[in-house]
Amino acid sequence: MLELRGVRQRYEGRTVLDLDHFVLDRGATVAIVGPNGAGKSTLLRLAALLEAPSEGEVWIDGRPASRSRPYRRRVTLVEQRPVLFRGTVRKNLGYGLLAGGVSRDAVPGRLEAMARRLDVHPLLDRRRSELSEGEIQRVAVARALVVETDVLLLDEPVSSADRAATQQLFRVLAEERERRSVTVCLASHQLEDAYRWSDDLRVLADGRLAPVTPENLFRVDIPPGDPEAARHVPVGPLTIAVVTERPGGPAILAVAPSDIFVSRERVMSSARNHFSGQVSRLVRPRPGLVHVTAEVGIELVAAVTEEAVRELGLMPGAAVTYAFKASAVRIF
Amino acid sequence: MDFLADGWRRAVHLLLSGDAEVLGVTLLTLKVALIATTIACAIGIPAGFVLATRAFWGRRAALTVVNTALAFPTVVVGLLLIGLLSRRGPLGAFSLLYTWQAIVIADVLLALPIAAALSAAAVQGVDARFRRTAQTLGAGTWRTAWTVAREARFGLAAVVTAAFGQCVAEVGAALMVGGNIRGETRTLTTAVTLHAAQGDFGLALALGLVLIALALVVNVALQVLQGTGRA
DSSP states (O other): OEEEEEEEEEETTEEEEEEEEEEEOTTOEEEEEOOTTSSHHHHHHHHTTSSOOSEEEEEETTEEOOSSHHHHTTEEEEOSSOOOOSSBHHHHHHHHHHHTTOOTTTHHHHHHHHHHHTTOGGGTTOBGGGSOHHHHHHHHHHHHHTTOOSEEEEESTTTTOOHHHHHHHHHHHHHHHHHHOOEEEEEESOHHHHHHHOSEEEEEETTEEOSSOSSSEEEEEEOOOOTTSOEEEEETTEEEEEOOOOOSEEEEEEEOGGGOEEESSOOOOSOSEEEEEEEEEEEEEETTEEEEEEESSSEEEEEEEHHHHHHHTOOTTOEEEEEEOGGGEEEO | OHHHHHHHHHHHHHHHTTOHHHHHHHHHHHHHHHHHHHHHHHHHHHHHHHHHHOOOTTHHHHHHHHHHHTTOOHHHHHHHHHHHHSTTSTTGGGOOTTSHHHHHHHHHHHHHHHHHHHHHHHHHTSOHHHHHHHHHTTOOHHHHHHHHHHHTHHHHHHHHHHHHHHHHHOOHHHHHHHTTOTTTTOOHHHHHHHHHHTTOHHHHHHHHHHHHHHHHHHHHHHHHHHOOSOO
16 A cells, blocks of 8 residues: 655754665554654654655555655645644634535535544534644544545554543544555554554664564663673663673664563572562553563563463552563664 | 924824825825735745745755845845836836836835745744645645645735835835836825925925825734734
8 A cells, every 4th residue: 555665764964764665555554663763753754745755765556656646635644743723623624625625515514523423523613722732633633534545644643632532533543444444554652552453563763663572662872892791771760781792872772571570579590680660550462461561760561471460469569570681682 | 493393283284184295195105015015925925935845956045045135225226127127228118217117116126025035934934734734634735835824824914014114115216216206106205205305394294104104004904904813
């Protein structure tokens, strides 16, 4: 459906996105996760044909897509902090329909139906200055959904939404997929939502697709040192021991949740990294697997089995120690 | 100091009595300024949009030219136009020199850089997300430009006001290419210059007051057109 082929984007000489091949298949739901500044928003703007890449091309249905209107009308983007145009919410929801040539008679019915589905119906006659950030975000999503493009790109669409609004959005997206096989790509930093909602989860770090799981990713500054000895990298208030041949400098540090050992007390082991703290939440991304998030100075996620959760009595507030080897830390 | 008080008295009398000369000069000034402002904004505002939103070869140079033209001396524009419009000039065949149309041309040349530079600044001041959002919702070039213009409406209203101010207050070039011919090319500013030089302070003051009133009326009209400040 939509492909980014050999796309690189540079701003003032700095490469912020470098993708050999990125594909969104028809009807797919893809979540892109990664730390701030990873290039998620740039990727979405390029995919929405709103920016020309420094190198490479965007393809739609097997053909290079120019930034002309016929191609743009097949893709819509809701930006991370969306803006509403001057005028009422009703006018905003009708904007894309009128731009797309829908007759004026048909516009009110379509926009009101979408407004009801996303529960923005009571806001229809309000103006942007009378809305909260969460409401603006919901209106922006409704405004994009109502134009019914083939591809819908959402940049952190629930960052200002409460739980109910988040669930409602995901429910409406699921309905849309059933109805017309829309391709949805969502950038998010909320991993639980990304896991629960998407078919395919991709990690972006420093502008590249990263070959790691999306949890426990940190932007770090590697101190220079002997590549044969463990080096100590500051991550927030912690210092993490790593083994890497990289010279000093900025990098991404990743610890796979399955590489973290969880215990209730500190135990002697060969692991060079031990951090104690409290469990903050438990999430079950798939049956039998539990992601245990603990606040140990930074938030770290460990993957354990249901059996381990029961045996260790892991629950929010429980004291835990996380341990992992220096050699288990990925630096890239 | 008596001449000042006399001047004020004469000015009020001329204005209240509906003096034919004052009325004629005012109407011509208004006609010239409105036509010149319309032309300058019709060319300058789209040019400002292009300068602000399109990346093209020579954009930086174009912006420099426009900004330099803001400080162009009006008498130099008048001099260039005399060269172009005089009988021996390249546009001499049109016999425009010493006509009100020549003043319109001079005013357009002087107001155009103002319209282009200020509208470019106004459009650049609009958050880029508005343009991207319009485009991603399927808007074409004109609808997108209109959407951005609505967001920049206060800045663009200032563009029109500044262009009108330039046109209505222009004296140097208007005097040179218009010739200050009574009943034909005499505008408020050139008339003020003439009557002040002739010592007719009352008439000069009356015309000056009309000039200020014109500026006020146009500003109020523009504010009404902008609508309320509601988002």
